[in-house]
Amino acid sequence: MESLMAYVVGIMFTAAFYMMLRRSIVKLVIGLMMLSNAANLLIFVVAGMTRGAPPLIPDGASGPVGIVADPLPQALILTAIVIAFGVLAFAVVLIRRAYEVVGTDDLDQMKDTDT
Amino acid sequence: MSPELILPVLIPLTAGALSLSLWRSVRYQRILAVLANALLLWTGIWLLMSTTEHGFITMQMGSWPAPFSIVFVSDVLAAIMIVLTGIIGLAIAIYSLASTPRGHEKFGYYPLMHLLLAGVAGSFLTGDIFNLFVWFEVMLLASFALLTLGGERAQMEGAIKYVTLNLFSSAIFLSAVGLLYGMVGTLNMADIAQKVSQVEDPGMITVVAMMFMVSFGIKAAAFPLFFWLPASYHTPQVAVSALFAGLLTKVGVYALFRMFTLIFTQDVDYTHNILLWAATATMLTGVLGAAAQFEFRRILSFHIVSQIGYMMLGLALYTPLAIIGGVFYIMHHIIVKTNLFLVSGFVYRLLGSYELKDLGSVYKYRPLLAVLFLIPALSLAGIPPLSGFFAKFVIIRAALEAEAYVVTFVALLVGLLTLYSMIKIWAEVFWKKIPDHVHNTEELKGKLNEKHAWAYYVPMVGLAICTLIIGLYGQPIYELAEMSAKQLMNPQLYIEAVLGGNQP
Numbered sequence: 001m002e003s004l005m006a007y008v009v010g011i012m013f014t015a016a017f018y019m020m021l022r023r024s025i026v027k028l029v030i031g032l033m034m035l036s037n038a039a040n041l042l043i044f045v046v047a048g049m050t051r052g053a054p055p056l057i058p059d060g061a062s063g064p065v066g067i068v069a070d071p072l073p074q075a076l077i078l079t080a081i082v083i084a085f086g087v088l089a090f091a092v093v094l095i096r097r098a099y100e101v102v103g104t105d106d107l108d109q110m111k112d113t114d115t
Numbered sequence: 116m117s118p119e120l121i122l123p124v125l126i127p128l129t130a131g132a133l134s135l136s137l138w139r140s141v142r143y144q145r146i147l148a149v150l151a152n153a154l155l156l157w158t159g160i161w162l163l164m165s166t167t168e169h170g171f172i173t174m175q176m177g178s179w180p181a182p183f184s185i186v187f188v189s190d191v192l193a194a195i196m197i198v199l200t201g202i203i204g205l206a207i208a209i210y211s212l213a214s215t216p217r218g219h220e221k222f223g224y225y226p227l228m229h230l231l232l233a234g235v236a237g238s239f240l241t242g243d244i245f246n247l248f249v250w251f252e253v254m255l256l257a258s259f260a261l262l263t264l265g266g267e268r269a270q271m272e273g274a275i276k277y278v279t280l281n282l283f284s285s286a287i288f289l290s291a292v293g294l295l296y297g298m299v300g301t302l303n304m305a306d307i308a309q310k311v312s313q314v315e316d317p318g319m320i321t322v323v324a325m326m327f328m329v330s331f332g333i334k335a336a337a338f339p340l341f342f343w344l345p346a347s348y349h350t351p352q353v354a355v356s357a358l359f360a361g362l363l364t365k366v367g368v369y370a371l372f373r374m375f376t377l378i379f380t381q382d383v384d385y386t387h388n389i390l391l392w393a394a395t396a397t398m399l400t401g402v403l404g405a406a407a408q409f410e411f412r413r414i415l416s417f418h419i420v421s422q423i424g425y426m427m428l429g430l431a432l433y434t435p436l437a438i439i440g441g442v443f444y445i446m447h448h449i450i451v452k453t454n455l456f457l458v459s460g461f462v463y464r465l466l467g468s469y470e471l472k473d474l475g476s477v478y479k480y481r482p483l484l485a486v487l488f489l490i491p492a493l494s495l496a497g498i499p500p501l502s503g504f505f506a507k508f509v510i511i512r513a514a515l516e517a518e519a520y521v522v523t524f525v526a527l528l529v530g531l532l533t534l535y536s537m538i539k540i541w542a543e544v545f546w547k548k549i550p551d552h553v554h555n556t557e558e559l560k561g562k563l564n565e566k567h568a569w570a571y572y573v574p575m576v577g578l579a580i581c582t583l584i585i586g587l588y589g590q591p592i593y594e595l596a597e598m599s600a601k602q603l604m605n606p607q608l609y610i611e612a613v614l615g616g617n618q619p
Contacts, residue, residue, distance in 0.1 A: 020279070020283075025275065028275075028279060032279065032282050032283075032286075035282070035283065035286045036282070036285075036286055036289070038286075038290075039286045039287075039289040039290045039293065040289075042290050042293050042294070043289070043290075043292070043293030043296070046293050046294055046296070046297030047293065047296055047297050048297070072296075072302075073293070073296065076245055076292075076293075076296075079245070079249065080248075080289055083249070083252045086256060087252065087255070087256060087259075087282060087285075090256065090259055090260070090278075091278055091282070094259070094263060094271070094274060094275065094278060095275070097263070097266060097271060098271035098272070098274070098275055101266065101267070101268045101271045102268055102271060102272065107275070110271075110272040110275060111272075112268070112269060112272055113269050113272045113273045113276075113346050113347065113349070113350055114342075114346050
């Protein structure tokens with residue numbers, strides 16, 4: 001399972017980079033979105049995947065019994081998803097505004113401020 | 116309990132929230148901005164005083180013991196950075212009273228500024244690596260909005276590059292945090308620091324270290340990752356430019372200092388050697404880029420890049436003297452660079468342009484402004500007795516002691532080229548006779564038609580005085596840098612302060 005997920009993460013990173021290297025700003029944002037999702041999935045895989053063992057403490061015990069899933073990475077991913085959502089909302093507004101102001105969605109024509 | 120540790124984050128956050136609730140009254144938002152930033156500076160000084168007294172101050176959120184909770188830690192370096200944040204925040208808040216257009220103020224300029232400062236302060240104080248990521252994002256989101264406030268074409272083009280590269284850097288950072296967590300099973304920086312040495316596969320730690328280096332390198336604008344900076348920093352309002360120039364890249368530098376003195380010290384030959392050459396290339400490309408520019412703020416933006424190189428050089432040499440130099444350089448640079456941007460903004464107010472070819476005669480009509488430019492400009496180039504001289508002196512001496520002669524040569528050469536750029540600005544903006552095609556010169560020659568002209572001068576004079584103090588009265592400042600270097604070179608102190616009795 002882990003090796004399959006590793007491939008999935010790798011493919012997502014590759015696809016994200018490919019999308020970011022396209023010239024259209026819409027594809028750029030799609031690339032950014034995939035990149036943050038790939039990072040989240042990476043955390044999920046790297047921290048270890050434990051099936052069917054929720055980190056619950058049974059009645060009467062003072063700690064979880066046996067091997068349980070680590071809840072922390074999921075908390076991290078949840079935080080990261082929320083942040084990525086906010087940032088993405090901003091990025092979508094930004095590209096729309098940029099399209100209005102510049103009149104094109106081609107990154108190659110947005111070079112006025114470059115040096 | 117030590118409230119001074121949490122106040123630098125709470126004050127800007129509260130001020131931001133209050134500012135939002137005062138949305139309709141720009142007047143109260145302005146008063147609040149100045150008050151809150153003055154308060155921030157005051158707590159910063161309080162924090163610095165109690166940190167120098169106790170060595171470290173730590174706080175565990177929710178009173179959970181150290182490796183399980185999010186900790187806030189202040190060592191001398193973090194406290195110095197908070198004081199600098201306060202100084203720059205106050206200077207920018209006052210300067211904004213005069214320079215920020217009404218339209219920007221009505222659309223949340225002040226709340227965003229407070230949020231940005233909260234993010235910056237949080238990044239300096241947190242002792243938890245994922246929390247660092249969160250503070251980075253707080254800071255980034257506020258900076259995105261500030262950068263695009265106004266919505267002009269150049270701002271949009273600059274912002275796309277700024278946003279893309281910073282989000283890219285965040286994604287690398289997040290992946291690196293995930294990989295590190297997978298290996299050591301903790302997020303507390305002190306806990307990570309003592310567990311990395313026990314990891315079975317040290318090569319993997321180096322891989323993660325390089326990911327952190329790339330991520331923070333993008334944020335700090337190091338070679339070859341700096342291209343977003345000169346493409347975007349000259350586009351927004353000048354007060355925003357000055358705030359970014361002073362603080363944002365330095366957060367990246369601070370994170371590099373923290374990571375590569377505390378956690379990733381197991382393979383210094385490899386990691387710090389890469390840092391060394393990156394620093395050298397950063398210095399050189401930045402200064403050469405500036406030499407090719409003829410726009411006030413673009414020149415200054417490229418100089419940010421080249422100065423970042425000096426700070427990284429201090430870290431990369433990794434000797435006590437070099438770290439002192441690096442910390443000293445950060446202190447000097449934040450103040451000087453912000454001041455230069457403020458001067459460029461006032462020149463723009465007088466003549467309505469940043470292009471050197473449209474400017475001139477400022478020395479003749481505004482001699483005080485010329486002096487206010489000259490102090491930070493000469494300091495940036497490293498002319499004694501200003502602050503930049505001592506900062507460069509310490510770093511170059513450390514480089515000589517480490518027998519890194521090529522690097523020393525480059526550092527000296529870059530100092531000379533910096534002087535060239537500053538002289539270029541001086542000759543074009545201040546000495547040259549005003550070009551014939553410029554007609555709107557009434558405000559330069561006559562009285563400035565501005566209700567709050569004092570708000571331009573107060574921050575510029577204040578920051579120039581800070582530069583002079585660091586230069587002329589450098590001993591206590593140097594001692595502060597020395598204390599912080601001592602702590603940075605002994606990560607064990609940090610680990611003990613954070614984990615206390617929970618050590619194995």
